[in-house]
Amino acid sequence: MTQKMLSEAEGYDILRKYDIPVPEYQIVKNGEDAAIAAEKMGCPVVMKIISPQIVHKSDAGGVMVGIGSRKAALGAFTKIIDNAKSYNTEAQIEGVMVEQQAEPGLELIIGGRTDPAFGKVITFGMGGTMVELMKDVTLRILPVTDDEIRQMVREINAYPLIAGYRGAKPRDEEGLVKIIGNVCRFFLENENIVEFDVNPLRLYESGACAVDARVIVSDSVHKVEAPERVPVPIEYFTPRSIAVIGASQDSSKMGYAVMHNLLHFPGQLYPVNNKRAEIQGLKAYPTITAIQAPVDMAVITVPAIHVPAVIEECGAKGVSLAVIITAGFKEMGPDGKALEERVVAIAKGHGMRIIGPNCLGLIVPPRGIDTTYVHQSPKPGNIAFISQSGAIINTVVDWSLAKNIGFSNVISVGNQCDLDFLDYLRYVEKDPKTKAIIMYIEQITDGKAFMEVVSEVAKSKPVIAIKSGSSKKGQAASASHTGSLSGSYEVYMEAFRKSGVIAVHTLTGAFLAAQVLAHPKRYPKGKRAVVITNAGGFAVLSSDYAERYGIELIDLPADVLEELNDFLPEFWNKGNPIDLLGDATEKRFEKTFEVLAKHGDLWDMAFVIGFPNLVLTSEQMAKQILKFSERTENRLIATLLGGDSMNVGREMLKEHGIPSFDELDFTYRVMGRVLWQMFRVKAPGLL
């Protein structure tokens, strides 16, 4: 695949075809022609170097603006050529462009690039020569609707400059929306265009003009080949019988640990080992075919080189799902890849499906299934965790035991030679025990298919994702502004947001979000919130956090204030956050909650914050929160701050699916991330 940059003139010509306004231009080869062109066009003009090797022309002293006369044009020609030659002695110089000078305007950038996973992406933001410094851009995965384009325009920090800042007249926002729409069309309709930027586009009170165009074309169009997908029946994940091939009696072997973790499996368990008659107290079989009864699932821990033969036997036995724990496949290079392909082909011939290889396999705590070698199985619960890293599974499982978090499923995807993220998402979507889904993602191959599936899953169950690889290190340097402004991580974030996935940055954050969203009420309806607390300090902090994470604290209307005045102490703060004061009793909370429940149409979520004190136990507080939750359709988020003295209340809430937070800031961050997904609120708080 070779890529080539079109000249600015070629770029202008294509843009013009799509009704994107560009200046008139002429290409000249000598000073005399430059002078004639300038005169014909009408001064002032701009002159620019034309050289395939000079990508950023200004950096090379290759752009001169405000050329006001024939004579100046003559001089500029020599100057530009000299500058370019001394900037890059190797540069081929094809001439100089003389173009009409556009009026000054607001300089914007519209760019596009092709993401390896998600395809064509469009960016928009503040342009000019300082784009990388300002980094005020936003992006969308194509195709986009006009409404999404409008949203994009309004979402950059500099939007006030478009809308009319400090008495300045508003600029042509609708014209801009049309131009961006045309640019999207230009990008989508020309398959060979893989990357471009129009920088700057000058926006006026009426109309606009693109005064630079960098367009990169490729001679071969990269297309993500979507493999044909055969859905996996959900019963494959609920086997009645499991064979462990490579089961061992030697505690230093993986086959020992896997067998050990499966001893709790209530169905039939068959160790397969051709050297021993008994393994860990169970009768062992020399091969899987020697087992008389049917076998639904095979867990394979034998060395990679033996895996094809074992898979052949599993197929012959009628196994429906093989979990290949063994490493040494695609991840090891071409030979490993060939071995993996062989395994896939054999399995396919038998209609057998594969998890892995190079993975930990599957843990289904409610069914006593654990094919991994983690040192202790996690507890049953309602969170499904799907991970592209085995080590992270080990860590999370260990940590979940201390935090008393349970799982419906833990899946290690490994090399995904057959079953992949999409199959696992489909499975946990249907699994009745799963109430929230967390994914740890390193890379996705078919981004479009991923978006399609995850969007559907997210409609019925909350999906939270951590994507690794946000650092710029290791990312390929890019020829265009767009390439360096919108890296692959940003595209993933946009893909998540668009598909209804809550993006987080930490494991702790992922589990906090999952615990909150596993509640039957799931998401709040909107971003309007009330805060009720007996702690003045936390009332003030609540206002800070809410503002920071995009949560809207409503003003309480007069009639609600009136109702609260009836029973609250005279000097209560008469605002939201509602500070019930340190001496607030259970009764005071109860009455306040009653009033708020009655006016549930005014708000979408309530943050209730308690702290340890002598007039109100955590148990009493929890009791009232639960009653409040029953009385309203809206979401409640409880935060019982303090140490162990609050544990009784926390446990009560947790039993009813209302998780508490140790740190008030986290409470607001979680909801901020949820609102980011729902409404794209500016929520700079990472979770």
Ligand code: ADP
């Ligand atoms: P570079 O390769 O450095 O991005 P540009 O073609 O974008 O070069 O020119 C640099 C700057 O010169 C632009 O950002 C713009 O401010 C100004 N400029 C370029 N062309 C014109 C023009 N036709 N009319 C007015 N200003 C222009």
Ligand code: MG
């Ligand atoms: Mg430019």
